[in-house]
Amino acid sequence: MSTLSTPRSAFPVTRLRRMRRDDFSRRLMREHTLTANDLIYPVFVLEGSNQREPIASMPGVERLSIDLLVEDARTAYQLGIPALALFPVTPLSVKSLDAREAFNPNGLAQRAVRAIKNAVPELGIITDVALDPFTTHGQDGLIDVAGYVMNDETVEVLVQQALSHAEAGADIVAPSDMMDGRIGAVRTALEAAGYIHTRILAYSAKYASSYYGPFRDAVGSAGNLGAGNKYTYQMDPANSNEALHEVALDLAEGADMVMIKPGLPYLDIVRRIKDQFGAPTFVYQVSGEYAMLKAASLNGWLNEKAVVLEALLSMKRAGADGILTYYAKDVARWLAE
Ligand SMILES: NCC(=O)CCC(=O)O
């Protein structure tokens, strides 16, 4: 019997294409959406005034001095973006082995927090708690004579750094260092100092990824790190169960939110963590992901808006409540079109 003469009843009763046929029914059955409320905008702050520097490996992203950053923060707020994540570009002259600039109450990050909070008080400010911008060797912690990053000594400095951020007015402190026990130590210190409303966003599952390359150019730590790596504290990309172990500890120690980083290559981890814990879960579309999408778009090989929205939607689908993305302002504008 030929296909053409097959009786109609042999055709499927369930035709998934019926619901895909028209825009109205596609909209009705849509399971996930991306809105400006999902976005966290990472920014780089620089010393000086009226300073604006491009980052070669991240076209479209700039390092800004505090005065210009305040204007950028206002724009982000007006676009409906709930929060920004601040990363200081530390001058070489204040980097040291003991990373003391990290907790300088008048350091660049601390001054930037005050200025933005003063100008745009309703915008959430997330600060990075880690020592890599402040160490001469570019590692996230203090090292011993063999170059090994020492855990407990580093945590003591991270606690002081987090307190200085809270004192400056940060709404959320975000330890990105991957030392053991730092969430508990920071939480205890914040409570003791009366900062009971300061939230902690734990970079719980931060992988030792090569997708961070452009970020290290942006903050100028690539030169300090040289041929070094972060394998003794960041997670092995081969591991998945270990991420659940990390998240369990950070939540038990008092994290309010957890993060997975990078994004696109780690969406299986996002899904597992969201399913297992149900806690507020964030994912970082890192600099290398941005660079890939931007480079292909600038070459005319990909449709930038379409692929960026698709990548971010996939992160929502994987279970993320929010996404750190260098595309945040573009995305907020595209979504408003
Ligand atoms: N602690 C923050 C980062 O390492 C950011 C990485 C990136 O965007 O590549």
Ligand SMILES: [Mg+2]
């Ligand atoms: Mg941990």
